[in-house]
Amino acid sequence: MKTTSIKVANPTISEGVKKRIVIISDTHITQSESDFNLNAYKKGIEQINKLKNVDYIIHLGDLTQNGTLLEFEYAKTLMSGIKQKVPTYYVIGNHDALNVGYLLFEEMIGERHFEIEDESFFLLALDSTIPDLATGKINYRTMMRVKNLLLDQPNKMKVVCFHHQLIPIPHTGKERSAILDSGDMLQVLKECGVHLVLNGHRHISNLYTINFGKQDLLAFNSGTFSSNKTRYRENFTYNIIEINNDIFRFNIIPILQQEKFKKEIFRKVSTYSFRKKKKNEKPFCKIIHFFDSSFSPDDKKTEQTFDKLIQKINNQNDISIVLHSGNLTKNSHKEEYEFARERLKEIAYPYIVVPGINDVKPNGYQLWL
Numbered sequence: 534m535k536t537t538s539i540k541v542a543n544p545t546i547s548e549g550v551k552k553r554i555v556i557i558s559d560t561h562i563t564q565s566e567s568d569f570n571l572n573a574y575k576k577g578i579e580q581i582n583k584l585k586n587v588d589y590i591i592h593l594g595d596l597t598q599n600g601t602l603l604e605f606e607y608a609k610t611l612m613s614g615i616k617q618k619v620p621t622y623y624v625i626g627n628h629d630a631l632n633v634g635y636l637l638f639e640e641m642i643g644e645r646h647f648e649i650e651d652e653s654f655f656l657l658a659l660d661s662t663i664p665d666l667a668t669g670k671i672n673y674r675t676m677m678r679v680k681n682l683l684l685d686q687p688n689k690m691k692v693v694c695f696h697h698q699l700i701p702i703p704h705t706g707k708e709r710s711a712i713l714d715s716g717d718m719l720q721v722l723k724e725c726g727v728h729l730v731l732n733g734h735r736h737i738s739n740l741y742t743i744n745f746g747k748q749d750l751l752a753f754n755s756g757t758f759s760s761n762k763t764r765y766r767e768n769f770t771y772n773i774i775e776i777n778n779d780i781f782r783f784n785i786i787p788i789l790q791q792e793k794f795k796k797e798i799f800r801k802v803s804t805y806s807f808r809k810k811k812k813n814e815k816p817f818c819k820i821i822h823f824f825d826s827s828f829s830p831d832d833k834k835t836e837q838t839f840d841k842l843i844q845k846i847n848n849q850n851d852i853s854i855v856l857h858s859g860n861l862t863k864n865s866h867k868e869e870y871e872f873a874r875e876r877l878k879e880i881a882y883p884y885i886v887v888p889g890i891n892d893v894k895p896n897g898y899q900l901w902l
């Protein structure tokens with residue numbers, strides 16, 4: 534298997550992509566009534582069974598609460614209540630992987646990595662779990678394999694699913710469980726021209742549109758279907774995603790009559806081309822940005838570096854503003870602030886300075902003000 538690629542994604546989508554996908558996530562099925570809401574589960578399945586023209590049903594992980602044999606057996610019984618005539622696909626979640634549940638998942642539910650594909654559509658599902666940890670990771674080798682798979686699908690609608698969130702989600706408290714290698718994964722998704730990412734795990738709905746400069750990426754996070762661990766005011770939901778070429782409609786549907794949380798969001802995956810610069814065209818705004826000067830009156834090396842920088846900045850033309858974004862001082866000492874203030878006055882253009890971690894050590898904040 535090759536681990537590098539020099540292919541470049543084509544940002545266009547072939548005509549005629551029409552899909553209606555039902556998304557379920559974080560059911561957390563267990564015999565314990567404190568964790569799992571059987572009433573919400575049954576009502577949700579009843580509603581899903583009435584839907585028309587569904588192409589796929591995808592469960593985004595945490596099918597079970599603890600990944601135990603009894604729970605997987607119970608989950609299989611309950612999930613057989615889905616009467617739609619289309620397949621249901623399952624992404625593994627961190628709760629499914631608990632207690633070596635990842636082996637049971639493979640034996641009883643399905644592959645931990647899978648693909649759904651036709652002539653205009655390519656969906657790739659990945660295992661983002663780390664055994665017995667709440668956080669997730671894709672891993673470098675998986676990413677490289679994914680990259681090659683996705684780049685081999687030019688002109689198709691590309692969707693990638695994994696359980697953990699790609700980037701932090703609002704209204705979820707302390708961030709601790711986005712995939713650990715999210716920066717690298719974002720880069721892969723960008724390079725491969727992926728249109729949509731589907732995640733669960735945070736038990737609250739969210740949609741981001743990420744502008745990568747060449748093409749948008751939509752990142753949709755599903756809420757929980759039936760876990761009693763709901764977040765903020767959103768209770769139990771499922772989703773219908775309708776794709777019509779580059780137009781997406783996300784329906785977030787509350788199961789238990791929470792009408793005000795019913796949402797219908799339209800998004801277009803836009804592609805962009807850069808305008809060529811005209812001859813002699815002047816920029817609208819020119820900004821110089823630097824940080825980490827770490828001024829200290831005793832540090833001669835830093836001072837020499839700053840001498841050179843000041844010279845370079847002041848030799849530039851038409852600078853609108855100079856920005857220093859943090860760590861102006863080394864240790865927030867008074868004499869460092871006084872020294873830094875004098876040196877900043879040498880900048881021949883307007884400047885703004887914002888504090889960094891080194892500038893707010895004890896008493897630093899008062900000195901800053």
Ligand SMILES: [Fe+2]
Pocket residue numbers: 559561594595626628734735736760
């Ligand atoms: Fe969950």
Ligand SMILES: [Fe+2]
Pocket residue numbers: 594595626627628696733734735
């Ligand atoms: Fe989870």
